[in-house]
Amino acid sequence: MSYLTPEQIEKIEERLTEIEPRYNRLLLAASHRNYLSEQGAEYARHGYLRRLGTLRRCIENVFTLIPPDMNNIPDRNVLHDAQINVQSFVANVYGCVDNLAWVWLFESGLATKIHRNRVGLRSKHIEVRATLSASLQSYLQKIDPWLDYLIEYRDALAHRIPLYIPPGGVPTKNVDAYNDLSQRIMDALYVLNDGFEYERLSAEQEKLLVFQPLITHSVKETTAHFAFHAQMLADFLTVEELGYKILDELSGLAKKP
Structure with missing residues (x-):
């Protein structure tokens, strides 16, 4: 018996088919705009968009290695390959958020006014958030729990216990x-x-x-385990949404006298 219900599997697979066209639309939107600075263009095209392509490929790889309807315990090497892709995915989701922060600062001319150690879009990055529109600040407050989850898993991956997929429960x-x-x-x-x-x-x-498609890190430090199929899709969509929000913010810059 699968860990996921047939309804959940159907919804996940339907959402999976949206990833490629969503990626292509954002690729066109972000790569073809006229940036005000070389650094802003580089961080958008060679930072954010390159990472977004990695996210797309990681999703494809994980779903091929471990389909959502799998109920038998995967081969050890299959699990290991899936873990590699999940780890790369989380690292690059984190990188996407930071790249977007830098795009905004370079394009708005504020990059030299805020120390690089204080650059980011999390709640602690007060100086950066204060330069954004009220609507974008409100949006970031709404996704603060997601940003907290992201930093927990990224920090565990980079500094403590790496993410892994338990072989069975x-x-x-x-x-x-x-x-x-x-x-x-x-x-x-x-x-x-x-x-x-x-x-x-x-x-x-x-x-x-029973195989459970979950990601975790330390059994003592983690706040939750996540079903990685749904989480990877949700993370991609959040990074996509945040990308469009920053593009809208940049369009507002272009309209200023």
Whole structure:
């Protein structure tokens, strides 16, 4: 039985088909505009948009390696490849947000007035937010919880425990049977010295595991586990939306005398 319901899988797969056309529309919108500064253009075209292309490809790779309707436990190498893509995805989502902050500062002529260590769009970046329109400040306040989630996972990836996909979980109803088999497996291996029984019991125990498409980092530090199919799509759409918000902000600059 799949971790996700048929309705959830259908919704995820429908949203997946939107990623490519959304990426292409934003690519055209952000790459073809006339920027006021070389640095702003570079951070938009070679920073934000390059990262956005990486996000698109990471989504494609993860969905190919581990489809949303997968219920068997993936091969170890498949899990490892998916983890690599999830890790790259999170790092580049974080990078997209920072790139957009720099685009705004270069285009508005404020890049030299705010120290680089204070550049960003999170709630702590008071100086940067104060230069934005009231509507964009309100939007950023609305997505503050998302920005907090992003920094937690990015910091864990960069500085502490890397993100990973657990190979399988034991449903509550199977815990007792799983533990009983664990003891019998140890007995078969170390007491009975019976390799055939060990293999038989191990295969029986594996049937009790259920694959859960979740990402996590430290078991003690994380605030939540996320279903990575839906989370990756949501993150892409948020980064896309934020990109359009910054483009609108830049259009406002062009209208000023």
